[in-house]
Amino acid sequence: MNMDIALKKAKKELEQADALLITAGAGMGVDSGLPDFRGVEGFWHAYPKAKALGLRFEEMANPQWFAKDPALAWAFYGHRLHLYRDTVPHKGFEIVKEWGDTKKYKYFVFTSNVDGQFQKAGFDEARIMECHGSIHHLQCTQNCQGRIWSAEDVQIEIDENFRAQEPLPRCPDCGALARPNILMFGDWGWESSRTDAQSRRLQGWLAMLEKERARLAIIEIGAGTAVPTVRMTSEDVAHHFGVPLIRINPREPEDAEIGLPMGALEALEKLEMTA
Numbered sequence: 133m134n135m136d137i138a139l140k141k142a143k144k145e146l147e148q149a150d151a152l153l154i155t156a157g158a159g160m161g162v163d164s165g166l167p168d169f170r171g172v173e174g175f176w177h178a179y180p181k182a183k184a185l186g187l188r189f190e191e192m193a194n195p196q197w198f199a200k201d202p203a204l205a206w207a208f209y210g211h212r213l214h215l216y217r218d219t220v221p222h223k224g225f226e227i228v229k230e231w232g233d234t235k236k237y238k239y240f241v242f243t244s245n246v247d248g249q250f251q252k253a254g255f256d257e258a259r260i261m262e263c264h265g266s267i268h269h270l271q272c273t274q275n276c277q278g279r280i281w282s283a284e285d286v287q288i289e290i291d292e293n294f295r296a297q298e299p300l301p302r303c304p305d306c307g308a309l310a311r312p313n314i315l316m317f318g319d320w321g322w323e324s325s326r327t328d329a330q331s332r333r334l335q336g337w338l339a340m341l342e343k344e345r346a347r348l349a350i351i352e353i354g355a356g357t358a359v360p361t362v363r364m365t366s367e368d369v370a371h372h373f374g375v376p377l378i379r380i381n382p383r384e385p386e387d388a389e390i391g392l393p394m395g396a397l398e399a400l401e402k403l404e405m406t407a
Contacts, residue, residue, distance in 0.1 A: 142403055143403055145375070145376060150348070151235050151341050151348050152240075153338075155241075156244075157355030157362045158245060160249070166247065175188065204294070204295065206300050207288070207295055210286075222397050223400075224397040224400035225253035225255075227401065227404050228353075236346070237337075237341060240261070243260070244359060246312070247267065248266055248268045259337075261331055261334045265313045265327055268283050269282060273308050273310065275323050276303060352381075356383070357384055367388075379392065
């Protein structure tokens with residue numbers, strides 16, 4: 133499809149909709165300066181210590197390190213926590229939020245990102261589902277009480293050897309080591325109650341749209357095939373509602389009725405300017 137035609141078709145879908153579902157993967161944050169860890173070289177560039185240890189992202193992002201080497205585990209997640217706190221969401225967040233705010237039934241966000249950028253950009257907390265959890269929340273490594281609490285007061289000091297310094301975050305109930313409330317690879321200890329509640333709100337919103345016969349637009353941003361959760365969700369909802377999927381992805385825009393092979397910010401700005 134010609135790019136101008138694709139942009140005009142996408143803009144028409146967005147303008148005519150009563151509600152907007154925004155689905156987003158790691159590519160949404162790249163224009164804010166966040167790494168997407170695509171490919172082992174990208175991950176190793178961001179974390180040279182992981183390269184020295186020969187660890188890939190899926191090996192580093194594993195709960196086993198909190199038992200085997202807590203100082204390394206918290207160096208990795210502590211660095212990401214501070215990085216995400218310091219990052220300013222790019223203008224594309226503002227653009228897509230404005231679209232959603234104008235709709236009769238507003239918007240909902242479904243994201244695999246754990247960085248909290250949507251909340252930081254002003255999106256309603258009650259309209260966000262983080263399917264892999266959030267780095268801004270903690271849980272006990274033993275999950276002793278099934279509790280999830282804020283990481284707001286956590287400050288992780290990391291030395292030149294990429295080791296987190298004591299004191300490391302601890303469970304307020306049992307004193308065991310705490311960990312981010314993130315679904316990691318090979319993770320059987322993740323406390324999912326916060327994400328489960330988000331999922332119920334999303335499903336309730338979609339059910340309401342169906343009951344009201346609302347016209348839904350779906351815009352997917354920066355979601356690749358490596359971790360396909362977001363793409364599968366976008367496709368399932370689009371199929372269920374019988375609407376075209378708008379897929380923004382510079383490398384993998386295929387398998388959608390409207391594919392825009394661009395980065396998040398470029399595509400959202402071009403859509404904003406499209407007549």
